[in-house]
Amino acid sequence: MALIHPRSLERWQEWRGSRRRIPGIHRVQIGAPQPAPGYVLHSRDGDGSARTLLGIDTADGAAHGGLPAVLPYVHGTVHVVTPAGVVPEELKGPGWRHERLSSPSAGLDRLGITAVLTLGWHLEVGRELHDWAHDAEIPGVVIQHDVLTPFAPPLPPEVTLLAWTEEDGAFHRAGRDDVEVRVVGSQRMWEARHDAAGAEADLEDRPVFLGQLDRIDLPRRTTLSAALSYCRSAGALYRPGAEETDRSSRIAHRALRARGIEFQDTTIPLAAQNRPVVSVLSADILEAAVRGLPAWVHAPRAPSWLDEQWARYGMRRVGSEPTPAPKVSADEPARLIAQILEGGA
Template sequence: MRGIEPAVLFALDATTPTALASVLEPLAHLGDTPVAVLAPHDVASRLPGDWTVRPLDSVTTVPRGLRDVRAVVSAGHFLAAGFAAHVWAEALGAEYFVVQHGLLTPFMAPLAPRSRLLAFSDRDAQFWRSSRTDVTAHVVGSQLLWSAADRGRENSSVSATDEPVFLGQLHGAELPRRISGSTAQRFCLQTGAEYRPHPAEVDRLSKFQHSMWRRRGVGFAKPGALLDERRPVVSIFSTGVLEAAAAGIPSWVTCERPPMWVREFWDRYELSMWGSRPTSPPVLPDIEPARAIAQHVEAAVGGER
């Protein structure tokens, strides 16, 4: 917790770059508003200000120190922290904000009842809301893409003809491995691209696949931040394709036998297929997304700037 009797609770289920950018960066724009963060482990070192860390004995009831919370911010209620925070928001009558943290597929979990969606775009808002009347939506943009665009000048020397890197998605349940795996293998062998495993590709089957690819001559990218690669990016439906485009890095999508939902996904985000012109940088909002999110939260708790 930061301060006494927090008015805002941030629920964090993961410390991935997308989750940190969407859920926690608004903290920097809340001034001295008392806030709390619910996370699976201590993240105080990543946050501005002085924090008190307290373990929770139970998540079934609202903790005593959070009974003045009037707004909750999370990436959704489909994992433990977001789910507990939604239960508490319902019990407290607090606003429950869901911040979009990545690109949306049809397999995304539904929005929580009576939530307020803060979306990347109007098309995403309509897609995820799915005509529900209990959910309201506001377009704020993506903090991840906003931050990537700040790095655009660094990548002016990246050429579309440079050797690309393929962003792996073997971990994803959205596509069978016969599609995600064969797409990655063929693309890397045909173009000389290096394969960049997703951080979640640590299961036995993925490791076996990696080993087989190495024997067949597929090179692997070194671990590190995506934008530090500074070379063209290709994937099937990774958020990294649009992140690279925002940063001025040539990026494309490709897929063998893509299902219709993949084609709809490409269309919704205006992603370019390999062999065509690179994906255009996304249009950014006038206000930094983290600041816009903070403004929505402040309005909900009655704060003034």
């Protein structure tokens, strides 16, 4: 199964809107801090003629997709646009200047930008930066930041995709003749391999099932039944996903607890554990395999497209041999990306 919307962002957004939880399903926490309005341009001077622009929409670690990791390898001047209030640690050093913007693209024409890098144009900053770059005829680059499904957002027009694998590149650009693919690998997997190098610890017997009730590309009945069936059969702990905070998720959590399922403390980082890992479809499965942990996928009565995704990533079902570790290149993807952005590769 190919991308449901390979070109039209508007149609993809309509689909996404149709999959959102019904109005009122999220509870607003009174007194909770709200995101600051506006945007910020973070700038750091460098050597040479290259002037790279990065767009970061969220402070979520996984969603960064390796964007901040590129910064140490960029030799020229670099600018980063973020929403106000979203300031990754990598942008807080003494070499950075910060300027408020009224919109993500305000004043960019004066900077002499030579390349733009984002996670895509499905969020606000990325959308405006790619629209601006396209109009200004500046090369746009998108970095793959997660496993791909048929419900991934389409790529912006006339960009270069930095893919994890050849297979991912072919999948994401299918139906497009305006997208170039460069395979750089996954920064996340590269870091996982190097973090795990030399690490030795006894494997804990009790596995953990990674909750994914918040996925909009899978029916909740699929993700919930997968969690329930595996946790009951294997005595596994259930680890709620970071976005499982809405009312529907809380109801599902109560149902799991009522059936005797124990929950894992999510303050313990997943990467700090030494447990077998199971989920429906997640890059965490691949990362666990890279770290040397047994990892599987599990989803009884799953939609047919899920089998295709499991096969593309080499993810193995519960009951078979563990998922093999994906190939990780010797070159750090962040270094390769910086070279591509500055014209050195």
